[in-house]
Amino acid sequence: MEMKIVKLETxxxxxxxxxxxxxxxxxxxxxxxxxxxxxxxxxxxxRQVAPHALGQDTDSLEQLLTLVPEREHKFPxxxxxxxxxxxxxxxxxxxxxxxxxxxxxxLGGTPGKLRAYxxxxxxxxxxxxxxxxxxKLRDEFGFDAFKFRVANEYGHDVDVYPxxxxxxxxxxxxxLGDKVSLLADANSGFSPKRAIEIGxxxxxxxxxxxxxxxxxxELEQTKEVTQTLDLNVTGGEQDCEFVVWKEITGRKIVDIAxxxxxxxxxxxxxxxxxxxxxxxxMSVTPHSANLGLVTLFTMHLLRAIPNAGKYLEFSIEQAxxxxxxxxxxxxxxxKIEDGMATVGEEPGWGFEVxxxxxxxxxxxxxxxxx
Numbered sequence: 001m002e003m004k005i006v007k008l009e010t011x012x013x014x015x016x017x018x019x020x021x022x023x024x025x026x027x028x029x030x031x032x033x034x035x036x037x038x039x040x041x042x043x044x045x046x047r048q049v050a051p052h053a054l055g056q057d058t059d060s061l062e063q064l065l066t067l068v069p070e071r072e073h074k075f076p077x078x079x080x081x082x083x084x085x086x087x088x089x090x091x092x093x094x095x096x097x098x099x100x101x102x103x104x105x106x107l108g109g110t111p112g113k114l115r116a117y118x119x120x121x122x123x124x125x126x127x128x129x130x131x132x133x134x135x136k137l138r139d140e141f142g143f144d145a146f147k148f149r150v151a152n153e154y155g156h157d158v159d160v161y162p163x164x165x166x167x168x169x170x171x172x173x174x175x176l177g178d179k180v181s182l183l184a185d186a187n188s189g190f191s192p193k194r195a196i197e198i199g200x201x202x203x204x205x206x207x208x209x210x211x212x213x214x215x216x217x218e219l220e221q222t223k224e225v226t227q228t229l230d231l232n233v234t235g236g237e238q239d240c241e242f243v244v245w246k247e248i249t250g251r252k253i254v255d256i257a258x259x260x261x262x263x264x265x266x267x268x269x270x271x272x273x274x275x276x277x278x279x280x281x282m283s284v285t286p287h288s289a290n291l292g293l294v295t296l297f298t299m300h301l302l303r304a305i306p307n308a309g310k311y312l313e314f315s316i317e318q319a320x321x322x323x324x325x326x327x328x329x330x331x332x333x334x335k336i337e338d339g340m341a342t343v344g345e346e347p348g349w350g351f352e353v354x355x356x357x358x359x360x361x362x363x364x365x366x367x368x369x370x
Contacts, residue, residue: 002057003027006368008050010042010086011353011361015324016292017042018353018361019086021094023058029094029348032293033086034262035324042364045083048072050366053087061091062268081240081265088266089297089349096348102300104343107271109304113340116314117145117183119289121321123152123160127171134176137316142339145181145311147209148172150198151189154215165198169205181311183209188216192224199229209234209285211258219244223253232256236273237287240264245273249280256309260287261297270301278307285309290317291325296333296351299343312341330354 003023010033011018017038019031033041052068065084072080096103102111118137120130134146150165152158159165172182184207190198195213202210212235214221226233234256236248240263248254257277261270274284284307288295295314302308314336319326330352334341344350 002059004055004057004368005053006055008046008053008087008366010045010364011358012039012042012364013324013361014039016328017086018358019045019090021058021087021090023094027094027098029090029092029097030351030353031086031088031090031093031266032262032297034082034260034294035290035292039362041079041082041086042362044079045086046364046366048075048080049083049087054366054368058091058094061088065265065268076241078240078263081269082262084265084269085262086266088268089262089293092267093348100347102343102346103267103297103349104300104303107267107300107304109300109343111343111345112303113342114299114302115145115311116143116336116339116341117147117181117311118143118316119147119183119313120149121289121315121317123149127164127167130168131172131175133316134172138176138180141336143336144179144339145183146172146176147183147185147211147313149187150184150202151186153187153189155189157189157191157194166201169202169207173205178206181209182207183211185211186213188212188214190214192221195221195225196228199225199231199233203229203231207231209256211235212237219247219251219253223251226252226254234258234285237263237289242269242272245276249273249276249282252280252282255282257282257284258287259284260294261301262292262294263287267297267301271305274301274305274307278305283307283309285311286313288313288315290315290322291334292328293349293351295341296349299333299341300349303343314341327354328357 007022009020017033232255235254236258237260286298288298
């Protein structure tokens, strides 16, 4: 039965934003905008997305995701895609709740476990301190894969301090031994020449994943690194336009694709990128670098796609780094046991927002009037 969207509500602060979609039967679904500047995304949503979505059928999501960028063609880019991501994830939640199944089932997957890698966001931490942090996480949660940072973010070959990038992999490998997987992220920090030098050192220490080695928009730089190194070069988190993804996958700019569901515009658009990657023979290890809902959405995706990568990115940062993560949800979808995350059986996404958080947030509403 077709059900029209009659109400779109947002609850936001600067860091976190939720969107609630209500259909004419009173069914509701909850989604989330990408974290950071979520209040700005909410403004874009009510101005440039909600007017096109209200009165449309909830089964027309895929058409809406094409319609809105066409109607708003003067304003392409990141904020519009982030606004669409909120709508998309809310409608998927609504669909799951109506059907009584988790979203992953609607995507063709099943609930269950996923191997997670412990993802560090800290660039100034010393190699020795990072190694000790990883050892504690291994012993407490059973992680057997770990990602550390090299370079300085957009650092143009200037490290956080001299010698840090060179010291990270050997120090961590010596501390954790040969039975764990190691990954490294440069966050666009290197020139191709320097990325290849560091990449060779990473290879010597058994690192299997080298993320965003060069300026991400300079595709030729990344391709040079990909073609030269033996380890997997990865990237794509920043890219929110299909035309760029066609280049990344069609020309095999990287070995492994890393879309971010909420940067890209939601689950439908991410599934399209996953198909592009599959046609190019590439696996997908999405970017999910915080414990906002992007990680939960990614869990449902990875349980459904045939070309899922080996593991889920799972941030290990706590209140000193991401204070806004706390006091948001009533339940915890992020329990790690034996190094594994679990997609549960709950309908939709399976999360509940803390009422006290909602009461403190900025509220906006768009309603269908005809």
